[in-house]
Amino acid sequence: xxxxxxxxxxxxxxxxxxxxxxxxxxxxxxxxxxxxxxxxxxxxxxxxxxxxxxxxxxxxxxxxxxxxxxxxxxxxxxxxxxxxxxxxxxxxxxxxxxxxxxxxxxxxxxxxxxxxxxxxxxxxxxxxxxxxxxxxxxxxxxxxxxxxxxxxxxxxxxxxxxxxxxxxxxxxxxxxxxxxxxxxxxxxxxxxxxxxxxxxxxxxxxxxxxxxxxxxxxxxxxxxxxxxxxxxxxxxxxxxxxxxxxxxxxxxxxxxxxxxxxxxxxxxxxxxxxxxxxxxxxxxxxxxxxxxxxxxxxxxxxxxxxxxxxxxxxxxxxxxxxxxxxxxxxxxxxxxxxxxxxxxxxxxxxxxxxxxxxxxxxxxxxxxxxxxxxxxxxxxxxxxxxxxxxxxxxxxxxxxxxxxxxxxxxxxxxxxxxxxxxxxxxxxxxxxxxxxxxxxxxxxxxxxxxxxxxxxxxxxxxxxxxxxxxxx
Amino acid sequence: xxxxxxxxxxxxxxxxxxxxxxxxxxxxxxxxxxxxxxxxxxxxxxxxxxxxxxxxxxxxxxxxxxxxxxxxxxxxxxxxxxxxxxxxxxxxxxxxxxxxxxxxxxxxxxxxxxxxxxxxxxxxxxxxxxxxxxxxxxxxxxxxxxxxxxxxxxxxxxxxxxxxxxxxxxxxxxxxxxxxxxxxxxxxxxxxxxxxxxx
Numbered sequence: 001x002x003x004x005x006x007x008x009x010x011x012x013x014x015x016x017x018x019x020x021x022x023x024x025x026x027x028x029x030x031x032x033x034x035x036x037x038x039x040x041x042x043x044x045x046x047x048x049x050x051x052x053x054x055x056x057x058x059x060x061x062x063x064x065x066x067x068x069x070x071x072x073x074x075x076x077x078x079x080x081x082x083x084x085x086x087x088x089x090x091x092x093x094x095x096x097x098x099x100x101x102x103x104x105x106x107x108x109x110x111x112x113x114x115x116x117x118x119x120x121x122x123x124x125x126x127x128x129x130x131x132x133x134x135x136x137x138x139x140x141x142x143x144x145x146x147x148x149x150x151x152x153x154x155x156x157x158x159x160x161x162x163x164x165x166x167x168x169x170x171x172x173x174x175x176x177x178x179x180x181x182x183x184x185x186x187x188x189x190x191x192x193x194x195x196x197x198x199x200x201x202x203x204x205x206x207x208x209x210x211x212x213x214x215x216x217x218x219x220x221x222x223x224x225x226x227x228x229x230x231x232x233x234x235x236x237x238x239x240x241x242x243x244x245x246x247x248x249x250x251x252x253x254x255x256x257x258x259x260x261x262x263x264x265x266x267x268x269x270x271x272x273x274x275x276x277x278x279x280x281x282x283x284x285x286x287x288x289x290x291x292x293x294x295x296x297x298x299x300x301x302x303x304x305x306x307x308x309x310x311x312x313x314x315x316x317x318x319x320x321x322x323x324x325x326x327x328x329x330x331x332x333x334x335x336x337x338x339x340x341x342x343x344x345x346x347x348x349x350x351x352x353x354x355x356x357x358x359x360x361x362x363x364x365x366x367x368x369x370x371x372x373x374x375x376x377x378x379x380x381x382x383x384x385x386x387x388x389x390x391x392x393x394x395x396x397x398x399x400x401x402x403x404x405x406x407x408x409x410x411x412x413x414x415x416x417x418x419x420x421x422x423x424x425x426x427x428x429x430x431x432x433x434x435x436x437x438x439x440x441x442x443x444x445x446x447x448x449x450x451x452x453x454x455x456x457x458x459x460x461x462x463x464x465x466x467x468x469x470x471x472x
Numbered sequence: 473x474x475x476x477x478x479x480x481x482x483x484x485x486x487x488x489x490x491x492x493x494x495x496x497x498x499x500x501x502x503x504x505x506x507x508x509x510x511x512x513x514x515x516x517x518x519x520x521x522x523x524x525x526x527x528x529x530x531x532x533x534x535x536x537x538x539x540x541x542x543x544x545x546x547x548x549x550x551x552x553x554x555x556x557x558x559x560x561x562x563x564x565x566x567x568x569x570x571x572x573x574x575x576x577x578x579x580x581x582x583x584x585x586x587x588x589x590x591x592x593x594x595x596x597x598x599x600x601x602x603x604x605x606x607x608x609x610x611x612x613x614x615x616x617x618x619x620x621x622x623x624x625x626x627x628x629x630x631x632x633x634x635x636x637x638x639x640x641x642x643x644x645x646x647x648x649x650x651x652x653x654x655x656x657x658x659x660x661x662x663x664x665x666x667x668x669x670x671x
Contacts, residue, residue: 033646033647036647037647049499049502050499053497056494057494057496060491060492060493060494061493061494063488063491064491064492064493064494066487066488066491067487067488067489067490067491068487068490069483069487070480070483070484070487073479073480073483074480089474089475089476089479090475091475091478091479095475139654140644141642141644141645141653142642142644145644145645158643158644158647159644160644160645161647163645163646164646165645165646165648168645168646185645185646185648185650186648186650188645189642189644189645189650189652189653190652192654193652193653193654196654197567197601197654200654201563201564201567216628217627217628219627219628225640225641225642225653226640226641226642226653226654226655227600227640227653227654227655227656228653228654230596230597230599230600230634230655231597231600231601231654231655234595234596234597234600234632235563235597245479245483250493252622252627252628253496253619253622253623254496255618255622256496256617256618256619256621256622257496257619259618260582260617260618267643269517269637270513270516270517270582270583270584270585270637271517271580271583271584271585271618271635271637272637273517273636273637273638273639273640273641274600274634274635274636274637274640274655275585275634275635275637276632276633276634277627277630277632277633277634278632279627279628279630279631279632279633280631280632281631282559282590282596282631282632283559291479293475293479293482297479297482297483297486298482298486300482300483300486300487300488301482301485301486303488306488
């Protein structure tokens, strides 16, 4: 684990979520917006008869790939190189950023258009390039909004999902001179279109992400709805595509499985508007791919968590998650938020991201919608134990958990404590009952005290067992 | 040790025990009227699907795009009298194209997507800079799903190829759908029942 990371602040998800919930109207709207996307996903999935079979296939293909990952990475490199694509390897974020800057400098590129890549967010590429005098323009509209607002994406598919249209209207008025007070989405999108098309035509280099890299052919696929990755890549003399190691898949035929799942899971579309297959650069142009590890091989070494590397970044787990929808993407303090972020980030730093595995109800909805069948909620549960062992959980919580463990391990203690608690709950004044240590009671009423425990009921309705000690 | 070696060694050391590739079953079409299914799916992705012959293509273009001043084709034989785009066409000029006419190689009925190859001598950016797109597709070039599409296509032989499913769009502002994000504002697929031109 990188010790340097500990200069970074520890993420306090509950505190950040509380701040998000402070604006109740926005939180309600955010929740409803995402739930609508989740429902679109349901409708799209229901239209495919073999949906569950596709999920199982996608999962199996990814597991097969991970079990031969070195072979497939080498095959991809070999075939890509034969296609005239130059392949680079980066062990971590810093090396990735250096490689990209180096390529830009070698080509004398100063103006870069960038389409969406969560990997470059993870590596902090934009601030790094800007610090070295390169102008980077995000061209996905959501990312552009976030960039103009000097903010970070809050969702991997819908980066500006946390903004309301009047805020975007005010932002565009300030930054792009649109009419004051105008906030119709069509009008604002048209303004961004004019501005970005000019930038596409003037760019010296394009940076894109990669959705799938095909080992068998040495080509890669980029999916967008706006066409921004293509406008960048086909107009600039230099195209750099950045990808995590886990993006490689064995064969072209495998694409059929993933592409039928990806857009349906993400937004409820049958397929993205553009599914672009890059195999060779046009004559006289340069095409580079940067393969990035940045903790992925370490995650591969963790049997309980390696399945997180199957992720195809569709965002379905975020849209369905009751915690994500009501706490906002920024509360996770991570480039990839939500359930999948909560199992990826502790791998990078179990102390800094210790609160993320607890940002879940463990309801399992994330695992149900995941197109590659990642056992997200099981991993969240496992990470809770591991971040606690790593010392990422407060002493109070650890002590409380130990107490609870001690209590729940002994039937007699449990019964005595239960009886005492029921009496307390009936007679304690509210002021004491809902005092500071009761975090559960801050936003909820405690459940009413039952007149009778199940155990008592059972004893009166069933013959006594032969060995009372066996009783629960 | 360089990063390549370091990464490959770490991956080889940590990879899970071998798991087989599951193989791909074939998922047959649920019915045989692919053209009807394709039209439905195209409408679903905000594209229009017309059926007609190459002879009437000129009339269709005049009727559908009355305001189009710059009409271009990626290949000269598609629509006589149009401007031909090649690799040397200046990007600024591509950005003024009102209508681009080009060949589709294959249509996918399940999703309304059409495979478009970058013409060897053409300019890849034209497809994305044109205001409107007209894709010509022989009606016998329809398959049901992407599995069949990848079976039929020789994707790796193309330097660049793309599935286009409708006009460019975004919902990044308050989840409201806006058609015509940075690329084409409309896509029309022109299905040609019997074709004499080779695609």
